[in-house]
Amino acid sequence: MAISGALEAVSLAAQLKIVPTQKHRGVIFTLHHVCAERPDRFQPNAHLSITPQFLDRVLATVRRNGWKPVRLEQLPHLLSRGDNGDRYAVFTLDDGYRNNRSEALPVFRKHEVPFTVFVTSGFMRRSRSIWWMTLEEILRSSRSLTFGGAQMKTQSALEKYAAFDRVCHYLEGTEENQCVDDLDAHAHALGFDPMSIVEREVLSSQDVAAFSRDPLVSIGAHTVNHLNLAKLEPELAAREMSTSADEIGALTGQRPTLFAYPYGRRGAACQREFEIAAQCGFDIAVTTRPGMIGTSDGVNMLSLPRISLNGYFQKSRYIEALLTGLPFRFAGVLGQNVGNG
Numbered sequence: 001m002a003i004s005g006a007l008e009a010v011s012l013a014a015q016l017k018i019v020p021t022q023k024h025r026g027v028i029f030t031l032h033h034v035c036a037e038r039p040d041r042f043q044p045n046a047h048l049s050i051t052p053q054f055l056d057r058v059l060a061t062v063r064r065n066g067w068k069p070v071r072l073e074q075l076p077h078l079l080s081r082g083d084n085g086d087r088y089a090v091f092t093l094d095d096g097y098r099n100n101r102s103e104a105l106p107v108f109r110k111h112e113v114p115f116t117v118f119v120t121s122g123f124m125r126r127s128r129s130i131w132w133m134t135l136e137e138i139l140r141s142s143r144s145l146t147f148g149g150a151q152m153k154t155q156s157a158l159e160k161y162a163a164f165d166r167v168c169h170y171l172e173g174t175e176e177n178q179c180v181d182d183l184d185a186h187a188h189a190l191g192f193d194p195m196s197i198v199e200r201e202v203l204s205s206q207d208v209a210a211f212s213r214d215p216l217v218s219i220g221a222h223t224v225n226h227l228n229l230a231k232l233e234p235e236l237a238a239r240e241m242s243t244s245a246d247e248i249g250a251l252t253g254q255r256p257t258l259f260a261y262p263y264g265r266r267g268a269a270c271q272r273e274f275e276i277a278a279q280c281g282f283d284i285a286v287t288t289r290p291g292m293i294g295t296s297d298g299v300n301m302l303s304l305p306r307i308s309l310n311g312y313f314q315k316s317r318y319i320e321a322l323l324t325g326l327p328f329r330f331a332g333v334l335g336q337n338v339g340n341g
């Protein structure tokens with residue numbers, strides 16, 4: 001058991017490409033969905049979900065290891081005070097899903113832990129579909145798919161997973177808006193409205209306004225259309241960022257100063273995007289680059305790393321290992337952090 005646990009911990013650290021040491025003063029966790037597990041065989045977005053029970057264990061583990069849960073907006077001040085031995089944990093949830101309120105909020109309340117929800121305003125206003133969920137639904141109900149010039153068999157679960165990966169890769173290398181439109185058209189041809197998924201899964205404007213009044217909740221911006229900003233002209237990237245903050249501000253009475261880059265990986269958020277974020281009035285912006293936060297020197301508040309609370313690793317001993325700073329010799333050996341959101 002001990003060996004297997006250690007190996008799993010090593011594998012997590014490797015997956016996250018982090019080597020925790022005493023120098024780390026903070027960690028920002030990324031979550032998406034918080035909901036019960038589903039029995040389906042085909043779940044290409046499962047890595048974006050954790051259960052409320054797992055969140056409960058994580059919050060207990062964080063406190064047990066002496067990490068102080070704080071608000072994201074407090075970080076600059078706390079880190080600027082110099083190292084007094086305190087270590088901070090921040091929780092963030094991307095995209096603005098309904099279950100953040102129905103499932104996650106009660107768990108955060110139980111542990112009195114504040115958190116930030118990054119809202120995609122186009123999802124919230126029902127003007128934009130969520131392509132990775134549309135694609136999942138298309139593949140679930142189809143036996144073949146022609147997309148991006150490729151014909152794919154999608155009968156078995158294995159074939160569906162392969163097709164999902166292929167479309168993701170295609171989408172990364174091409175014009176994203178056109179791809180989203182094409183997927184929406186496929187959905188309609190199969191007899192379902194992709195916006196019904198958004199309605200089912202995402203907080204409405206009224207929900208966000210009410211959610212923002214909860215004392216534990218901070219609302220951040222996550223663009224209007226959840227596009228890869230690095231692929232856009234600078235003016236359009238700035239509009240995506242700025243307009244989402246304006247729309248949320250008009251709704252809640254407080255324009256967000258917190259921002260999360262869609263996808264957030266190196267190819268979707270780099271120096272140019274960090275500068276645009278500053279120009280758009282954001283004080284703090286988070287990526288999905290895996291890592292922990294060191295001392296205030298050298299910490300760019302507009303390119304903060306995060307640790308994904310990944311649906312594939314729903315075991316509290318991973319989190320324990322992460323937070324207690326075991327020496328992970330094999331860190332960096334394995335692959336990358338995953339995630340669409």
Ligand SMILES: [Zn+2]
Nearest residue numbers: 094095262341
């Ligand atoms: Zn996202």
